[in-house]
Amino acid sequence: MPTDPTAIPIAALPFPVMLIDDRQIVAALSPSLAAVLGDHVRGRHYINALRQPITLEAIEAAMKTGQPGLTRWLGRDGARDTTWDVHVIPEGRRMVLTFEDRTAAEEVGQFRRDFVANVSHELRTPLTALQGFIETLRGAARNDAVARERFLGIMERETARMTQLVDDLLSLSRVEEGERMRPVQTIALGELVVATLADLEPVIAASGVTVALNDDSAGAMVRGDANQLRQVIGNLIENAIKYGASGGALIIRVDSAMYHRGLRADGVTLHVQDRGPGIAQHHIPRLTERFYRVDTHRSRALGGTGLGLAIVKHIVSRHRGRLLIESTIGQGTTCSVVLPLA
Ligand SMILES: Nc1ncnc2c1ncn2[C@@H]1O[C@H](COP(=O)(O)OP(=O)(O)OP(=O)(O)O)[C@@H](O)[C@H]1O
Ligand SMILES: [Mg+2]
Numbered sequence: 001m002p003t004d005p006t007a008i009p010i011a012a013l014p015f016p017v018m019l020i021d022d023r024q025i026v027a028a029l030s031p032s033l034a035a036v037l038g039d040h041v042r043g044r045h046y047i048n049a050l051r052q053p054i055t056l057e058a059i060e061a062a063m064k065t066g067q068p069g070l071t072r073w074l075g076r077d078g079a080r081d082t083t084w085d086v087h088v089i090p091e092g093r094r095m096v097l098t099f100e101d102r103t104a105a106e107e108v109g110q111f112r113r114d115f116v117a118n119v120s121h122e123l124r125t126p127l128t129a130l131q132g133f134i135e136t137l138r139g140a141a142r143n144d145a146v147a148r149e150r151f152l153g154i155m156e157r158e159t160a161r162m163t164q165l166v167d168d169l170l171s172l173s174r175v176e177e178g179e180r181m182r183p184v185q186t187i188a189l190g191e192l193v194v195a196t197l198a199d200l201e202p203v204i205a206a207s208g209v210t211v212a213l214n215d216d217s218a219g220a221m222v223r224g225d226a227n228q229l230r231q232v233i234g235n236l237i238e239n240a241i242k243y244g245a246s247g248g249a250l251i252i253r254v255d256s257a258m259y260h261r262g263l264r265a266d267g268v269t270l271h272v273q274d275r276g277p278g279i280a281q282h283h284i285p286r287l288t289e290r291f292y293r294v295d296t297h298r299s300r301a302l303g304g305t306g307l308g309l310a311i312v313k314h315i316v317s318r319h320r321g322r323l324l325i326e327s328t329i330g331q332g333t334t335c336s337v338v339l340p341l342a
Contacts, residue, residue, distance in 0.1 A: 010028035011028060011030060012030075013030045014030070014032070015030065015032060015098065015099075016029075016030060016032045016036060016084075016098065016100075017030045017096065017097065017098045017099070018030075018033055018037075018046075018049075018096070018097040019095070019096055020046045020059070020095040020096075021094055022092075022093035022094055024045055024046055024047075025043060025044065025045060026041050026042055026044055026049045027042075028042070029041065029042060033099055036075055036077075036082075036099070037075075046059060046095075050073065052073060054071055055071050055072065055086060057071075058070070058088050059071075059088050062089075063090060066090050067090070068090065069087075069088040070085060070086070070087055070088070071086045072084065072085065073086050077103075080103070081103075082101065083101075083102045083103050084100060084101055084102060084103075085100040085102050086098070086099055118290065118291040119165075119169065122165055122305055126158035126159070126161050126162050127162075129154070129155075130155055130158055130159070133154060133155050134155075136151060137151055137152075160303075161303055161305075165307070168307040169307070171231065171311055172290070172307060172310060172311050172314065175228065175311060175314040175315050175318060178318060179314060179318045181318075182223065182319075182320070183228070183318065183319060184223070184225075185226055186221045186222070186223055186224075186342040187222055187223075187224045187229060188217070188220065189217055189220060189221075189222050189224075189229070189270060190215040190217040190218075190220070191219070192226060192229055192230060193213065193215065193233055193252060193270060194213070194215070195230070196230050196233040197211065197237070197252070199234070200234060200237055200238070203238065203241060207245050208245065209244075209248060209249065210248065210249050210250070211237075211250045211252060212249065212251050212252065213252045213253075213254075214251070214252070215253075215254045216253070216256045217255065217256060218256060218257075220256070220257040220268045221341065221342040222319070222340065222341060222342050223340065223341075223342040224319055224342075225315075225319075228315045228319075229315070229319070231311060231312070231315060232311075232315050232337060233270065233272075235308040236272040236312065236337070237250070237252070237272055238308065239272075239308060240276070240333070240335070241274075242299075242302045243274070243276050243277070243302075244274025244275065244276025244277075244332060245274075245276065246276055247274050247276045247277075247332055248275065249274075249275060250272065250273065250274050251271075251272075251273040252271070252272055252273070253269075253270070253271040253273070254268065254269070255268060255269040255270075255271070256268075260338050262322045262338065263320070263321070263322065263340050265340045265341070266341045267338045267340045267341060268339055269337065269338040269339075270336065270337045270338075271334055271335070271336045272334065272335045272336075273332060273333070274334075276332050277330065277332075278327045278330055278331055278333055279294055279325070279327040279329075279333055280294070280329060281327075284325050284327060288309045288313040288323070289310065290310045291306040291307065291310075292309075312337070316339075320339075320340055321338055321339040322337070323335070323337050324337075324338075
């Protein structure tokens, strides 16, 4: 038991808190704060312990005025920047500092800002193009039938691109909304692949690639949402066509049902393999981020917005499945989705 009845049992507190004594030394800190700042700050002057000017200014001000204050402290946890709200509470000639982790909220805010910036940017490009062509059609090209046809063609493509972007965004938000609800249909994955390939027939024919399908699944059923799984299959095949067409052949395989460690259950795997240029290793973990593209110009020219794999990832996660992307430069890419058996 502490002998001083006013002693604050800092070490027992379950949240990050620090006590600065009347000599301005860090007299105590709770275990969770020691984990952030390091144990070595105990016994040091608070200036050495915290270092950051805005935090120190707030402590000095609270000391002078005797009024509590609120400030920020920025930390680092491995590769991640962390943000803390720090309440500074004067206690006579001592100070109590409580730390509140704001990192998650900061990240959400940052994500939202990036997202809005990306969407605006993606919409602005086609809108600027449309505006330019409308002006030209009203002016210089007014009586030029050939130019008019060409410009209308471009305008149609740009409009289609915007529609696609909005459809993808809506589809992403719908998947996210339903992510906690498990799908209820039972679906033969192999059959769904055949049906999706039939839908994509015109795209495949136009691309000139040959598609080989090996279905070993023997009608294995997964629990799923047919529309969403069609999107998964379609997006992977479209990517393989768009970025891997130079390799000529696509190989699509549906494996026989087997145990998967990643699922800790039996599952069926779909592989979509192309022999295209492949993807450099450092890009792979980021491909499922919204709007992430290896080559933005190339993707845009092919009508892409970088949402396809983000949608795939969310759908697969709703289905409690796994997505794996493997690629070797010069040899091609294989995207695999494993889904638990129904
Ligand atoms: N099979 C592949 N081979 C090479 N690169 C690929 C392949 N699949 C995807 N990529 C790369 O990953 C990026 C992200 O793919 P994603 O499907 O998310 O977006 P996108 O195809 O650019 O646009 P969207 O799918 O929205 O039309 C692509 O821009 C491309 O650079
Ligand atoms: Mg795509």
